Amino acid sequence: MAESINDFFEEHAQEVTGTGEAPTPAPPVPPKSRREMRSRRKRRHRQHTLAIVIAVVLVVAVIVGAFLGYRKVVSLREANERAQQASQIQDYKPGTEGDPVSFTVRQGEDVVSIAKGLAAAGIVKSEAAFISVASGPSTVLYPGTFELFMHMDAASVLAILSDQSKATGFLDVKAGERVSAVIANAAELSGIDLAAFQAIVDGGGQGILPAEAGGKFEGWLEPGQYDAKSAKNASALLKEMVDRRIAKLDQLGVPGGDQRERILNMASIAEAEVNQPDDYGKVVRVILNRLDKGMTLGMDSTVAYGNDVAPSKLTDQMLSDASNPYNTRQRKGLPPTPISNPGDNAIKAALDPPEGxxxxFVTTDLSTGETEFTDNDADFEKLVQKYKTQNENAN
Structure with a gap:
C-alpha cells in the first residue's frame, strides 16, 4: 500500500514557484487505478533493464574489438619476425655442391636433430636452412644412409632424404623371414663378416636370448628396420632385434615362459602357410585341433624349413624323411622351434584363434591366396583336386 501511495503523490505533486503567491489549485485529478500504476512500474522496469543490457553489449563489443585488434597486431609482428628470420637464414646456392659424403638418418630421428647433423657435417650451411624447408606437415624423412654432397642447398637435401628409394644401409626384417636370411642381409648391409653372425646364432645367443628361447634365434627377431650400417658388431645388432621382439611380445600380452615359445611356434607356421591375415587364426585352430586329436600336423612349411628349402622345392623324399625333426608329416607335435619370425597379426591370431x-586347409587359388578350410577327409580331397585343377590351368 505504501508504494501505491508514493506513486500517487509522485504523479500529483505540484511545483512551488518563488512568486510568494499560492498557485490556484487545480481541480483534483481522480486517482489512477492500481492496474495502471502497476503497468507504469513495469514499463519503467523494462526501460531500466533494456538500458543495462545495451550498456553490457557495448562494453563486450569494446572488449572483443580490443582483443581482435591485439591479435592482429601480434600476428603482424610474428609475421614480420618470421620474414626477418627468413631473410637471415644462411643457405648454399643450388649448383655449388662439393665432394660426395654419406649421411645417416637414424630410425625415429626428428627434423631438428637431422638439421644439426647436416650442418655439423658441412652439408647444409645452417640448421635453420634445413628446418625452414623440412618443417611442413607433409614432410617425411626416411631412415637410412644417403649419398649427399658438401655445400648443398637445403631444398635439394630434403628432396633426397624424403625419397625412400635413395636410402641404403638399413636392414629391413620382414614378417615370416627366417633367421638365415636375416643375418645374410645384416652382414651385407653392415659390412660385418657373416661368420660373426653365424657364430652367435650357432653358439646359442648367450646374453642375448631369453631362457625360454632355448638357445635358438628363430622366431625371436622382431620385424622392422634396423641401422645395420651403424652397428658396432654382430652381437649388438642381434641383441637389438631380440630386445625389440621381447618388448613387442610384452606389449601384445603374450604369456611368458614356455607358453611364449609355443605361441611363436604356432604363429610362425600360420605366417608360412597362408598370406591372408584373416586366415592366420584358422590355421592356428587347425593346429590345436590336430594336436588335441593326436594327429600329425602335416605342414609342408615345417618340412621345408628342416631342409632349408622353399616349400615349392620339396621332394617326395623330403616329405617321407622321418629323421627330419621338423617333418610334421611324419612326427607328431609342434616342431622343435618356430620356423620364421612371425609378425604381429600372426601372433595375435595364435593368442586368440577363432572357434571351429x-x-x-588348402590354398586353392595361388594367385589370390584364397584358402579353404574343412573338417573332413572327403571335402579335403575335393579341395586338393580343386587346387590341382586350378594350378594346371594356371600353367
Missing part, C-alpha cells in the same frame, strides 16, 4: 572344427 577345421582339420584341413
Amino acid at each position: 572344427d577345421w582339420l584341413y
